[in-house]
Amino acid sequence: MNINENMTLADVVKEYPQTIPYLNELHLDYCCGGHDPIHVLAREKKMDQAELLAKLNELAEKAVNRNTNTADSINRFRELTVSEMLDDLENTHHITERKLMNEAEAYLDKILVVHYPHHGELLTRLHHLYMMLEADLKEHFAKEERLIFPIMRENPTPDFDQVNAVKELEEEHSKAGDLIKKIQELTNHFTLPNDACASFAHTYEVMEQLFEDIFVHIFKENSVAFPEYYEKMPHVEEAPGACGCGEAFGKTFCGSEEESVDKFKEAADTYAEEIFHNTYTGGRNA
Known part of the structure; x- marks a missing residue:
């Protein structure tokens, strides 16, 4: 291709x-x-x-170089089941990124003090953005590990609510991506000042490693694992012949294909209204 x-x-x-x-x-x-x-x-x-x-x-x-960990890990990841993908994400990216985040924070705290006289504005802004990113990611990982991933494992055939719960993670990914872009712009893609010391250089190096791992991590979730999970959500399926029978949203549809599709759309709209009503009104009638 x-x-x-x-x-x-x-x-x-x-x-x-x-x-x-x-x-x-x-x-x-x-x-x-x-x-x-x-x-x-x-x-x-x-x-x-x-x-x-x-x-x-x-x-x-060019053939994928098996010594290239990133390419190899993505190819291997695509061969896994959804449950195996979730295990892999936790055992690789979550562990690696927590370690890199802690290391970057320690070095950033150090250079903020040492280089404040000459680079105070840059480092103050960088520290602020980075700490926001780190907090968001650590909370995001906890949410994945303790809430969303268990839901996905326990519900291999998801319903509407479960799919929406996973989609919330994608929105959080976008927020993290925006913070990373701001940091990259602020640092001119980690271009060091002329008077940067070894600790300054190491801080930027660790952040670059962290961000590259995050990019691959988010790609695996947004473009591989989550779409694979969404595809397992039940859809209306046609029975043999002209009949468009199917089942979804707790209802069974049968009749001509056109009639079945219309009934499905009506049921989907009703289901969405019920979700909205229960979520925002606590099930109370106006």
């Missing part, structure tokens, strides 16, 4: 994870913001679309 202008970066990485280092060099988002077609991305970023596609296709033709 050739990479073309109508594909998204998420599509590209899913099929060709060996393109990730190149996308990182260009500071292109393939996880939270990776769902625009390449032709839209190239126009917005004022990039040479032909050059970008040529390089991506060149990389796509």
Whole structure:
């Protein structure tokens, strides 16, 4: 499959994870913001679309280097069941990122004090953004490990509510992605000041490692694990012949295909209204 202008970066990485280092060099988002077609991305970023596609296709033709942990981990991840994917996420990215977050925080606290006289404005803003990101991620991991992932494991065939609970995680991913972009812009993609010491350099290095791992982490969830889970939600299925029989939202639909679809839409609307009513009014009638 050739990479073309109508594909998204998420599509590209899913099929060709060996393109990730190149996308990182260009500071292109393939996880939270990776769902625009390449032709839209190239126009917005004022990039040479032909050059970008040529390089991506060149990389796509190369065999995945098994020594490249990122590409190998994505290929391996795609072969897992949803439950196995969740275990893998907890045992790899959650552990790695907690370690990197703690290390980055310790070094950032140190250089904030030491370099405050000359870089106080930069480091104060960086510290503020980073601590917001770290707090959000640690709370997000706890929510995944103690609430959402157990729900997914216990409900391999999800209903409407369970799918929506998982989709909340995607919204939180976008929030984290926005904070990362602000940090990258603030630091000019981790360009060191001329008087930076070894601790300053190490702080930036650890943050870069953290962010690269987060990008792969979010990609695995948003583009692989969660879509795989959503696909297991029951849908109206056609019975043999012209009948459009099916079952969803606690109702059975039978009749012509057109009648069944209309009934399904009506039931879906009613179900959504009930969810809204129970959520925001506590089930009380107005």
